[in-house]
Amino acid sequence: MNKFKKSYWKIIPLVIGFLTALIPSYFVASAISSSNTSKELRDNCTSFVSPKDVGKDTFLDTENLLVRVSWTQGDGKDVNINLPYDINGKFDGCSADAKNVLTEVKQVYDSYVRESCADFKSLIAGRKPLPVKGGEKPNIDNLKVFVSKYCK
Amino acid sequence: MFNFAKNSNTSNFLKLYLISFFAFLFLISSVSSIVFANHIVGTYPFNGFLYMSGQKSYAGTIFVTSTNCNPAETGAYAKIKSSTTGTTQMSRWVNGIKMSQYTCTGVWNNFTDIKLNYLPNFTSLPSHGSEGGHTHAWAAGTSSSPLPNFCQANGASYPCGTISEVHINKPKWDTTSSMGRERLIIHETGHSHRLQHHCTSNSIMNDGTSVCNGGAWTSVMTYQPTDRTGINSIYP
Numbered sequence: 001m002n003k004f005k006k007s008y009w010k011i012i013p014l015v016i017g018f019l020t021a022l023i024p025s026y027f028v029a030s031a032i033s034s035s036n037t038s039k040e041l042r043d044n045c046t047s048f049v050s051p052k053d054v055g056k057d058t059f060l061d062t063e064n065l066l067v068r069v070s071w072t073q074g075d076g077k078d079v080n081i082n083l084p085y086d087i088n089g090k091f092d093g094c095s096a097d098a099k100n101v102l103t104e105v106k107q108v109y110d111s112y113v114r115e116s117c118a119d120f121k122s123l124i125a126g127r128k129p130l131p132v133k134g135g136e137k138p139n140i141d142n143l144k145v146f147v148s149k150y151c152k
Numbered sequence: 153m154f155n156f157a158k159n160s161n162t163s164n165f166l167k168l169y170l171i172s173f174f175a176f177l178f179l180i181s182s183v184s185s186i187v188f189a190n191h192i193v194g195t196y197p198f199n200g201f202l203y204m205s206g207q208k209s210y211a212g213t214i215f216v217t218s219t220n221c222n223p224a225e226t227g228a229y230a231k232i233k234s235s236t237t238g239t240t241q242m243s244r245w246v247n248g249i250k251m252s253q254y255t256c257t258g259v260w261n262n263f264t265d266i267k268l269n270y271l272p273n274f275t276s277l278p279s280h281g282s283e284g285g286h287t288h289a290w291a292a293g294t295s296s297s298p299l300p301n302f303c304q305a306n307g308a309s310y311p312c313g314t315i316s317e318v319h320i321n322k323p324k325w326d327t328t329s330s331m332g333r334e335r336l337i338i339h340e341t342g343h344s345h346r347l348q349h350h351c352t353s354n355s356i357m358n359d360g361t362s363v364c365n366g367g368a369w370t371s372v373m374t375y376q377p378t379d380r381t382g383i384n385s386i387y388p
Contacts, residue, residue, distance in 0.1 A: 017172025053281030060290035
């Protein structure tokens with residue numbers, strides 16, 4: 001019985017220590033992973049060299065603010081490089097090639113937003129009829145919320 | 153090592169607890185950060201642009217605005233429709249993918265999903281070369297970033313899909329055959345679906361270079377099984 005009691009006093013705090021360490025360890029690991037992710041993006045941006053005469057497709061991840069640049073190299077293998085996307089267009093620390101790609105992505109995306117805003121404002125103001133797509137018209141209230149939040 | 157005399161039980165308990173707490177905190181954090189450190193791809197699901205139409209009433213239809221509406225676009229869209237209708241790989245889109253020449257203004261509006269932008273100064277732009285074209289795509293909405301949430305504007309739930317702008321090398325286009333033009337449109341549409349180049353068998357995503365499926369280009373004019381499988385797999 002005494003032996004059991006001695007074990008009890010050793011095992012219980014170990015178990016409780018493990019269980020209570022689980023929650024904060026998640027946040028610590030996330031912080032470490034995020035910092036590694038940010039560093040990798042910055043390093044990619046600094047060292048990025050754009051291949052010539054090769055179509056480079058891009059995908060802007062608007063949630064995580066990064067741009068994936070993809071192309072196929074001479075040996076037929078696909079290459080994917082992630083670059084950080086700054087919504088203010090300040091690509092400090094990036095190579096000239098990276099700045100060119102990111103600037104183009106930003107210009108394309110910004111023109112999409114600008115033209116969409118103009119379209120939404122026209123629809124809200126009744127300057128043009130509501131289009132019908134698949135039997136549905138856009139919801140004016142949704143457009144008003146969007147314009148008030150995102151359109152200058 | 154541990155004095156289990158009655159009056160020190162509590163302090164020993166606390167000592168053991170604190171030692172194990174910090175030990176496990178270090179251990180779990182270190183292992184987790186190593187395991188997940190290289191996942192630089194965002195967790196945003198890269199649903200393609202068919203996802204938006206699937207949430208509305210026009211499933212499988214894509215609306216295109218073009219700065220240069222031309223017969224090659226019409227021909228390309230017909231081939232896309234015919235090579236995706238009723239195929240076993242397209243279980244989500246059994247009626248095929250319908251590309252629609254929505255406007256010829258080349259301007260984005262509320263309903264356009266893809267913009268075909270024929271750039272006359274393509275080769276003189278930074279980072280551009282002599283390629284036929286390339287695709288820029290982006291997620292149509294966000295849940296937390298400051299960028300505009302187009303999902304909400306369209307009454308769609310987040311995430312709602314992707315939008316894309318295809319840049320065509322206009323000077324090169326002008327000297328390309330009609331078959332080559334159609335092929336380029338269909339190929340870039342594949343990129344808009346988030347497909348990358350495929351070089352180990354016939355595919356609309358063969359890039360036409362000699363190292364890629366023997367240079368196949370206009371010999372493959374429609375979506376192939378591998379392309380359809382790729383498109384179908386993009387969607388949850």
